[in-house]
Amino acid sequence: MPEIETTAAVPSAPADPPQQVEREFTIKAMTQRQLVFRRFFRHRGAMTALVVLGAAVLLAFSSIGVAGIPGWWDASYAEAGQVVSGGPTLDVLPSPIDGDGLQVGAHPFGQDDVGRDYFALTMRGMQRSLLIALLVGLTATVIGVVIGSLAGFFRGKIDAILMRVTDVILTIPLLLTAAVVGRTSDGGAVSLALLLGLIVWTSLARLVRGEFLSLREKEFVEAARALGASSTRIIFRHIVPNTLGTIIVNATLTIASAILLETALSFLGFGVQNPDTSLGKLISDYQTAFQTRPWLFWWPGLFIVLIALTINFIGDGLRDAFDPKQTRVRA
Amino acid sequence: MMTEHSGSTPQVPDNSADNSADSSKAPLLQVEDLTVRFPTEDGIVNAVRGVSYCLAEREVLGIVGESGSGKSVSSMAVMGLLPRSALISGRILLEGQDILKMSAKQQRSLRGRRVAMIFQDPMTALNPVYTIGDQLAEAVRSHAAIPKKAALARAAEMLDLVGIPQPKERLRAYPHEFSGGMRQRVMIAMAVINNPDIIIADEPTTALDVTVQAQILETLLEVKDAVNAAIILITHDLGVVAGMAHRVVVMYAGRPVEIGTTDEVFGSPRMPYTAGLLGSIPDLEATVDRLTPIPGAPPSLINLPKGCPFSPRCPLVEARCVDVEPDLQDTDQVSHLAACHRWPLVSQLEDPSVIFTPTKVGSL
Amino acid sequence: MPVFVLRRLVVSVFILLVSSFLIFFLVANSGDPLGDLRTDTSPNREQKIEHRIEKLHLDQPVPQRYMTWLGGVSKCAVPGLGCDLGQSVRDQDVSVLLSQALSATLQLVTAAIVLSIILGVTVGVVSSLRQYSGFDYTITFTAFLFFSLPVFWVAVLLKQYLAIEANDWYDDPKIGLTSTVVLSLLSGLFWGAILGGKRARRWIVRGTAAVLTAGLLQYLSAVEWFQRPALGPALIALLSFGTAVGLTALLAGLHRRNVLYGCLTTAAVGSVVQFPALNWIEDSTWASWTNVGLLALGAIAVAAVIGYFFGGLDRGPAIRACVLTALFTGAFMVTDILLRTVPSYSQKVNGRILATTGAETPDLNGTFWQNQLDQITHLILPTLAIMLISFATYSRYSRATMLDVMNQDYVRTARAKGLTERTVVVRHAFRNALIPLTTLAAVDLGVIVGGAVITEKVFARRGMGSLFVTALDQVDPNPVMGFYIVTAVSIVVFNMLADIAYAYLDPRIRLS
Numbered sequence A: 001m002p003e004i005e006t007t008a009a010v011p012s013a014p015a016d017p018p019q020q021v022e023r024e025f026t027i028k029a030m031t032q033r034q035l036v037f038r039r040f041f042r043h044r045g046a047m048t049a050l051v052v053l054g055a056a057v058l059l060a061f062s063s064i065g066v067a068g069i070p071g072w073w074d075a076s077y078a079e080a081g082q083v084v085s086g087g088p089t090l091d092v093l094p095s096p097i098d099g100d101g102l103q104v105g106a107h108p109f110g111q112d113d114v115g116r117d118y119f120a121l122t123m124r125g126m127q128r129s130l131l132i133a134l135l136v137g138l139t140a141t142v143i144g145v146v147i148g149s150l151a152g153f154f155r156g157k158i159d160a161i162l163m164r165v166t167d168v169i170l171t172i173p174l175l176l177t178a179a180v181v182g183r184t185s186d187g188g189a190v191s192l193a194l195l196l197g198l199i200v201w202t203s204l205a206r207l208v209r210g211e212f213l214s215l216r217e218k219e220f221v222e223a224a225r226a227l228g229a230s231s232t233r234i235i236f237r238h239i240v241p242n243t244l245g246t247i248i249v250n251a252t253l254t255i256a257s258a259i260l261l262e263t264a265l266s267f268l269g270f271g272v273q274n275p276d277t278s279l280g281k282l283i284s285d286y287q288t289a290f291q292t293r294p295w296l297f298w299w300p301g302l303f304i305v306l307i308a309l310t311i312n313f314i315g316d317g318l319r320d321a322f323d324p325k326q327t328r329v330r331a
Numbered sequence B: 001m002m003t004e005h006s007g008s009t010p011q012v013p014d015n016s017a018d019n020s021a022d023s024s025k026a027p028l029l030q031v032e033d034l035t036v037r038f039p040t041e042d043g044i045v046n047a048v049r050g051v052s053y054c055l056a057e058r059e060v061l062g063i064v065g066e067s068g069s070g071k072s073v074s075s076m077a078v079m080g081l082l083p084r085s086a087l088i089s090g091r092i093l094l095e096g097q098d099i100l101k102m103s104a105k106q107q108r109s110l111r112g113r114r115v116a117m118i119f120q121d122p123m124t125a126l127n128p129v130y131t132i133g134d135q136l137a138e139a140v141r142s143h144a145a146i147p148k149k150a151a152l153a154r155a156a157e158m159l160d161l162v163g164i165p166q167p168k169e170r171l172r173a174y175p176h177e178f179s180g181g182m183r184q185r186v187m188i189a190m191a192v193i194n195n196p197d198i199i200i201a202d203e204p205t206t207a208l209d210v211t212v213q214a215q216i217l218e219t220l221l222e223v224k225d226a227v228n229a230a231i232i233l234i235t236h237d238l239g240v241v242a243g244m245a246h247r248v249v250v251m252y253a254g255r256p257v258e259i260g261t262t263d264e265v266f267g268s269p270r271m272p273y274t275a276g277l278l279g280s281i282p283d284l285e286a287t288v289d290r291l292t293p294i295p296g297a298p299p300s301l302i303n304l305p306k307g308c309p310f311s312p313r314c315p316l317v318e319a320r321c322v323d324v325e326p327d328l329q330d331t332d333q334v335s336h337l338a339a340c341h342r343w344p345l346v347s348q349l350e351d352p353s354v355i356f357t358p359t360k361v362g363s364l
Numbered sequence C: 001m002p003v004f005v006l007r008r009l010v011v012s013v014f015i016l017l018v019s020s021f022l023i024f025f026l027v028a029n030s031g032d033p034l035g036d037l038r039t040d041t042s043p044n045r046e047q048k049i050e051h052r053i054e055k056l057h058l059d060q061p062v063p064q065r066y067m068t069w070l071g072g073v074s075k076c077a078v079p080g081l082g083c084d085l086g087q088s089v090r091d092q093d094v095s096v097l098l099s100q101a102l103s104a105t106l107q108l109v110t111a112a113i114v115l116s117i118i119l120g121v122t123v124g125v126v127s128s129l130r131q132y133s134g135f136d137y138t139i140t141f142t143a144f145l146f147f148s149l150p151v152f153w154v155a156v157l158l159k160q161y162l163a164i165e166a167n168d169w170y171d172d173p174k175i176g177l178t179s180t181v182v183l184s185l186l187s188g189l190f191w192g193a194i195l196g197g198k199r200a201r202r203w204i205v206r207g208t209a210a211v212l213t214a215g216l217l218q219y220l221s222a223v224e225w226f227q228r229p230a231l232g233p234a235l236i237a238l239l240s241f242g243t244a245v246g247l248t249a250l251l252a253g254l255h256r257r258n259v260l261y262g263c264l265t266t267a268a269v270g271s272v273v274q275f276p277a278l279n280w281i282e283d284s285t286w287a288s289w290t291n292v293g294l295l296a297l298g299a300i301a302v303a304a305v306i307g308y309f310f311g312g313l314d315r316g317p318a319i320r321a322c323v324l325t326a327l328f329t330g331a332f333m334v335t336d337i338l339l340r341t342v343p344s345y346s347q348k349v350n351g352r353i354l355a356t357t358g359a360e361t362p363d364l365n366g367t368f369w370q371n372q373l374d375q376i377t378h379l380i381l382p383t384l385a386i387m388l389i390s391f392a393t394y395s396r397y398s399r400a401t402m403l404d405v406m407n408q409d410y411v412r413t414a415r416a417k418g419l420t421e422r423t424v425v426v427r428h429a430f431r432n433a434l435i436p437l438t439t440l441a442a443v444d445l446g447v448i449v450g451g452a453v454i455t456e457k458v459f460a461r462r463g464m465g466s467l468f469v470t471a472l473d474q475v476d477p478n479p480v481m482g483f484y485i486v487t488a489v490s491i492v493v494f495n496m497l498a499d500i501a502y503a504y505l506d507p508r509i510r511l512s
Ligand SMILES: Nc1ncnc2c1ncn2[C@@H]1O[C@H](COP(=O)(O)OP(=O)(O)OP(=O)(O)O)[C@@H](O)[C@H]1O
Pocket: A330, B038, B040, B045, B046, B047, B065, B066, B067, B068, B069, B070, B071, B072, B073, B074, B083, B301
C-alpha cells in the first residue's frame, strides 16, 4: 500500500524545496523575535517595573550628577554640614490630610549624624550599587556563556574539565567565597563587583551547557556542519541566538541577586569599604542609628527593595516572553 | 485515486461491507450546532463554528481536514476535556442526553467509561512514574469498586487483546520500557478497558513509524469489534479514512464542509476543498502534474472573512461566495451534504481535482 | 547504582581537594593572623606571637601549611584516629567549636526550612491550580517581594518593630476595633482566594469569613483568651475531626467512605485519649521528648490498625490518612500544652514573650514545657527571617513545575480516563512535580548547614554562620577552614542524595 505510506504527510504542508530551507529559517527567527517583543511589552508587571526602575535610575544619576557632570540637586553627599533637625523634610501628603502640603524641603531624606544630606548620600549609594550589580551581571554572564558554550559544544575532555571547575566553585558556599573575596579586595565597588562576577557564573554556565548539548544535535546545526561551517560560525550564528532567552533571563536575575549579595556582604563588613559607598554599606553603617534616626535605615533599604523587585519582575516578564509554554495552561 | 478503497489495501481492513449504521434507530451520539470559542489576548478564536454530525452504534466516522480546522477541539468537547476558558454552546447528545448540561460529576463518569479517547503521541500520553498495570487498573477502578487484583487481571486481559505478548509480566513494566507502537497499544487497551460505546482516536498513528501504523489501525478495528464500540477517527491520512471509515466529515475553518458516506465523499466530492484534498495526495500511478496542492492557507479563526471561508483559495469563487457563507445542504446524493454554493458544477466534473490545475480553471 | 555512587564519591573527593586548597590559599592571603598581637602592649607579646606562629604553622609556606592541615583533616575520615581540625587563635579546638555551632544551626534552620518547604509547595501548587486568579497574583507579588528583601534589613525590622510591638501589646492583650476590622477583611480576602469559585460564591465566602473572624477575635479578646491561651478538649476534638475530613479529601477523596470512616474513628479515639495523654505528658516527672515520641508511636500503631480494618479496597490510602490524622491530633495536644504554659512563662520573662536575641533565656530554670516554649519564642523571629526567601523560592518553583506538569499529555490522559480532579492533581501531576522539587530540596538542605549567616548575626545566635564570620573577621584561618570543610562536604553529600532521590522517584533513571 505505497499510497498510504506517502500520504502520511500532512496534506496542507507540501514539502519545501530544499534550497528554501535557509530562508525559511530566518523568516521564522524574525517572527519569533517579534513574538518575544510583543509578549514582553504586554506583560503588565514587567512594563510597570521597567518604568519604575527607569525613573529610579534617572533620579539617581540626574540628581547628584555623574562623572563630574553636576546634577540638579545642590547638596553634596560628601560635605558635612549643620545638622538642622536631622529628620526628613520630604512630605508627600497633600495639605488636606496633614496640613502642611507637598514639599521637598532642604533635606528630603534627612541628614546623617555629621549633617550630610542623606538624599545625596542615598543617590550616590544607588549609583554605586547599580554599578556593582550591572558589573557582576555582565562579568558573570560573559564567563558563564563562554564556559557553558565551550563545554556544551566541544563536549569530551573540555567539557569534563570545565564542569569540574564549575563543581569546585559550587562546592563552596557562595557567601564564603564572596566574603573571602570581598575581604581580599580593596573595598572599592568596581573591584568587588569584578571579583563577585568571577564566582557567580556557575549556574548560567550549567544552563548554557545544557542548551548547547541539546541544540548541537538539532537538524539546522547538523545542516550547517554538513555545509562546512566553522565551529565559531555555528556557535555564534546558529546556537547562541537560540540560547538567548536563557542567557538574558539569567543575566537579569543575576543582577537582582547581586544587589542583595552586595548588601549582605557590606552588612558583614566584607563588602564595599570607605571611602566608597553603596546602599548596602549605608544601611549597615546606620543600623545602630535605628532607634534614634530610623530614616537612615529606611531610605537605602527601600531603594534596594525597589531595584531588586523591579529587576525581578522584568526578569519574569522576559522569561514569559521567551518561554510562554512554561506559563500557559492548556487544560 | 480511489484504488486503496477498492480492496488493494490489505493492511487496512475494509469493513465498509458490514456497515452496521442503522438509520432507523436513534443515533448513539448526536452533535448539534456545536460551537467552541477561546478568548485569547489577540481576540476570540472561533475554533469550532456550528458542527453537527451523528454517529451510529459500531460505526466508524472519519474526520479529516487541515491542521487547525477544529477536529481535535470538537472531539475534546465530546470528552469534556476542553480548558475551563472555552466557551461552548450547542448540544452533544449521548443516547439522547445532553452531555453539556450534565454536572461535572456526571461528565466524569462518562469519560473513559462510555466515551474513551486515544491521543496522537503515545510517547508522552502515559505517566512515566507508574507501571502500565497501575495505569490500566486505575482506569477500571475509577468507574467500578473492585479490588486492585481484579483490575490488574482485567488489564492483563486487555493487553493480551491488543496483542502485547506476555501481558501478565508486562503489567509491571514502566512506559519507557515500551516502544512507541506498544505504548499506543497500551493506550488502545486503556481506551477499551471499560467497554466504551465510543472511542475517539485523534490521529492515533501520526506519531508512529510508518511500518507500525497499519498494525495499530488493524488492532484498533479488532478491538472495536471485541467491545462493540463506535469509532470517531481523526486523521490527516485520507487513505486510512478511505479504508476504514463508513462515513466522513470534512472540516474547514471550524465547520464541516462536507459529510457523507466514504464512497460518496471521496468518489464524487461536492465541494472544491474536498476535491483539493483528494488532489493533493500524491499518486504513484499518476504523472507528476497530478500533484496539485491547494494554494494559500486557511483563514484566521479570529477575523473570519465574510462569506465562504474557503473563498480566498477557491478557484470556483464567484460573487455570492464572498457575500454569503453557504450552509451545509443536501446534494444530489442520498445523505451526502456539502457546504458549497456551486456543488452542482462540482458534481458535473469527471475528476474534480482538475479544479486546482491552473491551466484548466479558465475553461470552467 | 553502587558504581555510580562510588564514581561520584571519587570525583567529589578530588573536587574537595582542589576547592579546599583554593580556599586555604585565599584565607591565608585575606589578612594577617598576627594583626591583633602586633598592637598588643602586654609584656609577653613576643611569647604570644611565637605561640601563635607555632600553632598556626605560620613559619611554613602556604602549600606546606595546607598539607599539614590536610593531614589533620584526613584523620577525620577514619574513625578512631581523632579528628584534628587545628585550633583557633583563642586556643579552642576547631572540632569542638564546629560541633557546638552545627547543633545550634540545625536547631535554628531545620524548622524554618521544613516550614518553608511545606508552606511554599502548598501555596505554589494552589497558585498554579488557580493560575491568573487574585490569589495567584498576590502570591506571585509576595514571592517577588520576599525575593527582593535584603535579609538583614528585614531581620532588623522584625526585631525592632514586630518584637517590640508584639511584646508591648502583650502587656494588655486586647484586640481593638481597628485591628478587628483589618484582620477580618484580610481573612475574608484570604478565604475568598483560597476557596475560589464563581463571583457570587466568592463574595459569600469573603463575607462569612470576615464576620466569623471578627466574632472570633472579639470573643477571644472578651474572655481574655490571650492572657490564658489554650485549645481545650472540645477544640482539640473539633480540629481532629476537621483534619480527618480534610486528609480524606486530599488523600483519597470524600467519596471513599471507608477511608473517611476510618479517619473519623481515629479522630474519635484521639479525642478520648487526649485526657489521659495530656495529663501524662504534662506531669513534670513524665514530660520529655522521649515520652512524647513513645506516645506518638503508640498513636501511629493504633491508627494503622484502624486504617487497616476500615480500609477495605482502599487499604493503603486509609492507613496513611489515619496515621496522619493521629499525628495531627497529637500535634494539637502538644500545641495545647504549650499554649497553657504561656502565662507562667510570661511571668518568668516579665511579659517580654517574643525574644530577640540568643537561643534561650539565660537562667530560666523552667519546667520542661517552659523550656520548650522558651526555645520556641527565641526561634520565631529568626525563623520568619529565614523563611521569607525560602518560602518565595519554593512557592515559585513549585508553581512553575506544576504548571509545566499540568500541561503534560499524561495529565490529559488521566482526565480522559475519568479520574477525579483530585486524583489527577495529586496522583498524576503532583507526583511528577515531586521529582524536581525533591532535587531542589535535597540540594537546599546541603546548603543550610552553612547556617543563616546574616540571621544568626542579627539575632545573636551562635551557629555556623557566626562562627565563620567571627573567624574571618579576626583572621583566624582554622575555624574558617573548618566551616568550609563541613559545608562543602554537606553540599557534596546532599547533591549525591539529590541524585539518588531523583533516580528513586523517576523510573526512567532507575534502570540505567
Ligand atoms: N486552548 C486554546 N486556546 C486558544 N485557541 C485554541 C485552544 N485550543 C485550540 N485552539 C485553536 O483552535 C483551532 C482548532 O484547533 P484543533 O486542535 O481542533 O485543530 P485540529 O484540526 O485538531 O488540527 P491538527 O490537525 O493540527 O490537530 C486552532 O486554531 C487552535 O489554535
